[in-house]
Amino acid sequence: MSTVAAPPPVILGRDGDRGTTGMLLFILTEAMLFVCLFFSYFYLARDQPRWPMDPPPKLLLASIMLGVLLASSVVLSWGEKQLDAGRVRSARAALGITLLLGAGFLVMQGLEYRDHMRTLLPTSNAYGSIFYTITSFHALHLGLGLLMLLFVLVLPELHARKEPPYRPMQTASLYWHFVDGVWVVIVALLYVWPNLHR
Amino acid sequence: FLLGGLFMNASFLFNAAPNQGWYGYANLTSRQYSPGLNVDFWNMGLQVLGVASLAAAVNFFVTILNMRAPGMTLMRMPIFVWMTLITQVLLLLAFPVIAVALILLMFDRFFGTHFFVPTGGGDPLLWQHFFWIFGHPEVYILILPAFGIISEVLPVFSRKPLFGYAAMVFSGIFIAFLGFGVWSHHMFTTGMGPIADAAFAVATMLIAIPTGVKIFNWLATLWGGSIRFTVALHYAVGLVALFTIGGLSGIMHASPPVDLQQTDSYFVVAHLHYVLIGANLFPVFAAFYFWLPKMTGRMMSERLGRWSFGVMFLGFNVAFFPMHVTGLLGMPRRIFTYPEGLGWAGVNLTTTIGSFVLAVGILVSLWNLVASLRHGERAGANPWNADGLEWEPASPPPPYGSVSIPTVVSRNPLWDVHDESHDPHGERVLDEDRLTLTTSWLDARPIAVAKMPEDTATPFYLGLALAIGFTAVLLGNLWVTVGAAIASLAITAAWLWPERSRS
Numbered sequence: 100m101s102t103v104a105a106p107p108p109v110i111l112g113r114d115g116d117r118g119t120t121g122m123l124l125f126i127l128t129e130a131m132l133f134v135c136l137f138f139s140y141f142y143l144a145r146d147q148p149r150w151p152m153d154p155p156p157k158l159l160l161a162s163i164m165l166g167v168l169l170a171s172s173v174v175l176s177w178g179e180k181q182l183d184a185g186r187v188r189s190a191r192a193a194l195g196i197t198l199l200l201g202a203g204f205l206v207m208q209g210l211e212y213r214d215h216m217r218t219l220l221p222t223s224n225a226y227g228s229i230f231y232t233i234t235s236f237h238a239l240h241l242g243l244g245l246l247m248l249l250f251v252l253v254l255p256e257l258h259a260r261k262e263p264p265y266r267p268m269q270t271a272s273l274y275w276h277f278v279d280g281v282w283v284v285i286v287a288l289l290y291v292w293p294n295l296h297r
Numbered sequence: 298f299l300l301g302g303l304f305m306n307a308s309f310l311f312n313a314a315p316n317q318g319w320y321g322y323a324n325l326t327s328r329q330y331s332p333g334l335n336v337d338f339w340n341m342g343l344q345v346l347g348v349a350s351l352a353a354a355v356n357f358f359v360t361i362l363n364m365r366a367p368g369m370t371l372m373r374m375p376i377f378v379w380m381t382l383i384t385q386v387l388l389l390l391a392f393p394v395i396a397v398a399l400i401l402l403m404f405d406r407f408f409g410t411h412f413f414v415p416t417g418g419g420d421p422l423l424w425q426h427f428f429w430i431f432g433h434p435e436v437y438i439l440i441l442p443a444f445g446i447i448s449e450v451l452p453v454f455s456r457k458p459l460f461g462y463a464a465m466v467f468s469g470i471f472i473a474f475l476g477f478g479v480w481s482h483h484m485f486t487t488g489m490g491p492i493a494d495a496a497f498a499v500a501t502m503l504i505a506i507p508t509g510v511k512i513f514n515w516l517a518t519l520w521g522g523s524i525r526f527t528v529a530l531h532y533a534v535g536l537v538a539l540f541t542i543g544g545l546s547g548i549m550h551a552s553p554p555v556d557l558q559q560t561d562s563y564f565v566v567a568h569l570h571y572v573l574i575g576a577n578l579f580p581v582f583a584a585f586y587f588w589l590p591k592m593t594g595r596m597m598s599e600r601l602g603r604w605s606f607g608v609m610f611l612g613f614n615v616a617f618f619p620m621h622v623t624g625l626l627g628m629p630r631r632i633f634t635y636p637e638g639l640g641w642a643g644v645n646l647t648t649t650i651g652s653f654v655l656a657v658g659i660l661v662s663l664w665n666l667v668a669s670l671r672h673g674e675r676a677g678a679n680p681w682n683a684d685g686l687e688w689e690p691a692s693p694p695p696p697y698g699s700v701s702i703p704t705v706v707s708r709n710p711l712w713d714v715h716d717e718s719h720d721p722h723g724e725r726v727l728d729e730d731r732l733t734l735t736t737s738w739l740d741a742r743p744i745a746v747a748k749m750p751e752d753t754a755t756p757f758y759l760g761l762a763l764a765i766g767f768t769a770v771l772l773g774n775l776w777v778t779v780g781a782a783i784a785s786l787a788i789t790a791a792w793l794w795p796e797r798s799r800s
Contacts, residue, residue, distance in 0.1 A: 225419045
């Protein structure tokens with residue numbers, strides 16, 4: 100048995116772990132949400148002679164949207180590196196670019212919906228229901244991610260904080276990378292896979 | 298959470314109480330068979346409760362992993378905290394499932410989508426899958442903290458450390474893990490096919506191993522101990538007995554052929570009351586008698602407590618044991634009336650009498666609490682001579698907890714010669730601001746200082762905005778919904794906005 104000598108607290112830095120842990124847990128529970136949605140997609144497909152019950156969704160726009168999101172993730176990681184190096188202005192610029200890319204994604208999603216809704220509605224059949232549910236859920240989460248980044252952008256200072264939130268940019272970025280990752284899975288399962296299996 | 302509960306119960310005031318049964322199976326919940334607001338009230342109420350539970354789960358998890366006392370490594374953590382930690386993981390993984398199910402149900406009802414209605418390619422069984430993927434972990438969410446309570450109470454009154462601490466921790470993790478792999482044993486009768494049936498039956502029977510480990514470890518903790526028969530110990534031992542009975546009937550319907558006979562009969566109702574009510578109510582009362590003196594600073598009467606336990610134990614068994622019999626006689630569950638002359642009347646009457654006896658037993662304990670507040674003995678810091686750190690400060694504890702943050706060197710800190718709060722130079726007093734230590738996940742080394750939030754009413758406004766939002770969804774008012782959503786986000790932003798430094 101060893102004795103524990105706690106160092107005097109004054110020499111310790113400020114905590115950054117709780118925010119990160121909390122965000123990771125939030126991401127975990129959100130991931131489960133999407134897992135369930137994908138489960139419904141395949142469960143509903145199980146008994147259908149034809150799935151999708153509609154011609155499979157077009158790949159082109161979805162791929163461009165994928166490119167936009169991946170680019171935004173790269174820009175944001177670069178921004179995080181800039182912040183670590185103390186270049187706050189570059190970090191803010193990266194945040195701004197990410198916000199624009201994200202907003203662009205949402206606009207393209209709206210265009211895709213307008214086009215797609217001509218042939219398929221959420222009320223048409225089970226496929227339409229789950230397709231629009233998954234994609235609109237993703238858009239909502241993306242919107243939430245955008246709001247988080249916007250909040251970080253308007254914060255008076257981004258790092259070396261003595262008061263909470265201690266690491267706002269890193270925490271919000273985690274969430275952004277997560278929603279980007281979800282889109283990768285959506286493109287793979289909802290766009291690419293049905294086109295391969297026709 | 299409170300607002301969610303109020304929301305759900307408000308449905309009674311509008312004569313729109315949920316009337317589709319607690320399991321909410323499709324198609325009973327579709328617009329066609331359930332017009333009116335009843336199902337929507339239930340749906341929205343559950344959703345609010347889910348949001349509240351998830352927020353709390355994140356909070357608990359982060360607190361447990363990042364803010365332990367220095368030296369309290371994971372394997373020195375009180376077993377109750379361990380079980381709470383495991384429960385939070387279950388919550389985080391199970392609640393999104395029911396959230397998705399409820400949202401899809403809402404879409405079905407509000408927008409005419411095709412998830413659970415058979416027309417247009419929907420599948421009512423999808424609801425059952427979701428419901429039980431959530432539902433089975435949910436019963437472990439209820440039972441694991443109860444197991445934790447028992448594992449705290451038994452050692453204190455046996456005057457020896459918990460037998461097989463590590464086995465207790467890992468059996469808890471194993472139970473939680475299996476909890477996600479057994480949901481379909483609620484659905485053997487839906488025709489999933491022999492392979493699925495067999496897989497889920499085997500997984501279900503596996504649960505007997507970790508629960509058995511726990512029961513034998515509790516017995517071994519008592520074995521050879523210097524037992525003090527306090528009321529809390531009565532309740533703890535009561536759980537071990539009731540849970541064993543419930544576990545035995547559980548093994549029976551883990552087997553699909555047996556389950557085909559027993560499912561949807563009162564035999565299952567008997568099982569679930571033993572494992573869910575017996576194994577939850579009794580530990581909660583053990584905790585009630587064990588920890589309330591710490592909160593109120595007053596001791597409760599042991600004599601009244603023993604009476605309460607005796608009456609409750611009697612009432613419980615008189616109420617729920619006959620359900621095995623009614624079940625085997627063929628009485629189906631989920632009905633509230635049946636014709637005369639089926640031979641169930643006498644047994645059901647016994648059940649009814651038993652349930653009233655149980656209620657009387659509970660009332661005795663509540664009276665005991667009220668009476669103790671008036672003229673109970675002073676509890677003192679550690680009335681049970683217990684081992685946990687919570688018994689170190691005075692009862693009731695001051696708002697800041699301990700003056701010096703304790704350091705921990707073993708699993709039973711207060712039974713050591715080591716003095717946890719020994720701090721001659723005041724090095725572990727954080728008195729300049731609302732500060733506390735954060736420690737590393739595994740070995741609890743102090744790594745940083747964190748500021749605790751000031752008291753603020755913002756979270757309350759957030760809850761209010763969310764409740765208004767869900768009410769607006771219920772009534773189908775789009776603009777109020779959008780307004781409440783924006784208000785919620787704005788309040789969250791204001792809440793997270795950096796506080797002005799006071800120094």
